[in-house]
Amino acid sequence: MPSHDVLIIGAGLAGQRAALSAAEAGASVAIISKVHPVRSHSVAAAGGINAALNPEDTWESHAFDTVKGSDYLGDQDAIEIMCREAPDQILYLEHLGVTFHRNDTGHLGTRAFGGASAARTYYVADITGHAILHVLYEQLMKRSEQIDRYEEWFTTDLLQDEEGRCIGAICRDLRNGALEVFNAKTTILASGGCGQVYTPTTNGLIVTGDGIAQAYRIGAKLMDMEMVQYHPTTLAGNGLLITEGARGEGAWLLNAEGDRFMEKYAPNKFELASRDVVSRAEQTEINEGRGFPDGTVALDITKVPRRRTLEALREIVNIGRDFAGVDITREPIHIRPGMHYIMGGIKTDSDGETTVSHLYAAGEVACVSVHGGNRLGANSLLDTLVFGRRSGAHAAARALQMPMPSTPSSWVADTEKNIAAIMNRPQGGRRIGAIKNELGETMNEYVAVFRDEAGLTKAHEIVRRLRDEATRAAIDDRGSIFNQDVIAAIELGYMLDVAETIVVGALERRECRGAQWRIDYPGRNDEEWLKHIDISMNGADVPLVSFSPVTITRWQPEERTY
């Protein structure tokens, strides 16, 4: 049975950064990923990573922008930590070999991003996540004596001892279907977000909320789950992202009448207001009939010099050409707000500790909460690195002071039974794909940029029905080698759990804050709602809601304008 000091589930940026810091602290580490690590979704990150590294910039300014961007729901102690540690993370990556853009003077160059009062986004063209992920992976390989990589292994369940401590996980080797108990003193979930709960989404097929649901099922609290970010510039239909870097480089948003409408909604920042503000502005233009017939507005990247676009935004040149048939260097491209990111997740402190003993979480799966009601673009990569590092160090320090728990290998029996039950379902129920599509479309209709009680209640009813249908959804592949059918059935269960917590959180918060815009409860209501919504599972399998305070250190809530 594999036994390690620290078990890390997920090998995107958060997981890899956690693995390196746990190894540096002297721990033996296992890192598990359901896909090859460099195919983790962090590889898609495009526009860059924030840090106040320039001498004219300050961490306080970065922190204030983040607090304001969060609509005052972010915990300010955690935000301070993130913004103070940001410059060191950029230098760490640069020294490892990440080829960040350099300006004409040879210094690290930045681009502007939304909601920021200074240009503080460091980038590698529009492939920043790709560049960082590969460099970190080289370091994992270099440390292979301490870090065991389990690539294409799928974690199905977390394990707890009688006192409720997390003592590892059960994982399936995708190559042959074998189940294995992974014994661990401490476990870090770094398994990413849950974009596939929505259709369309900018997130890839693997982003199915597994870790959020696994932690929830063993009693961990989730927090801020209602806060789902719609990115302002996604392609209609397929949801592909056009990076905010385009607006950072100077692109304009235009409605079908040719008006640069952001002037009305954010007269100081225009296209570079925070994402929730821009997405609402676009949706308002579309809803009020000033959009195009395909339910979009236009992003005009021709404002950016062509040479610069070809150099700094080359991936979106390809996306425009290949997926919309548009040469973005010569004509505007139609875009609309689309699901992109979850600010909520497993509730943690600033060392990554969750409410389940010996279980940590970092990256998009976690909610520290540094993003509150709305994440600023380019703060997520930063979150993965800062809190990935801190979780790895803390989990290692704890693990090095305790004996290895002993987990009987017979604990795979329940998982074996569950998988056999999926394999043996009779044909005839709804298809997994059909249930998933209905889920995604329901969330995109009722739990999107604008929300109200009637729509959310309807979404909740549909999610409950789909949960029931999912238990009968049949699969075709009954084999053991790379059986993606059985994985899809398990992932569907995770997505439905996560969807329910999002809907319940959105029903609960009766105000407008960040991404949660309740048209039936206009305005932000600090008196009643300046608090986090925590959600946990109670015995009756119904989400249990409680509240926790927002930590305010130095920035009192103010009216938020851009």
Ligand SMILES: Cc1cc2nc3c(=O)[nH]c(=O)nc-3n(C[C@H](O)[C@H](O)[C@H](O)COP(=O)(O)OP(=O)(O)OC[C@H]3O[C@@H](n4cnc5c(N)ncnc54)[C@H](O)[C@@H]3O)c2cc1C
């Ligand atoms: C298109 C796009 C562009 C973006 N651009 C930016 C940007 O420019 N700047 C920015 O700051 N943010 C950006 N973001 C957001 C950012 O990329 C993500 O929030 C971040 O990379 C998440 O990293 P992570 O390590 O938490 O998770 P991921 O990179 O998603 O990694 C999750 C890992 O968990 C593993 N895993 C999941 N479930 C299981 C399971 N059951 N068993 C085993 N392994 C499992 C996966 O295999 C993977 O290794 C972007 C997001 C998208 C979608």
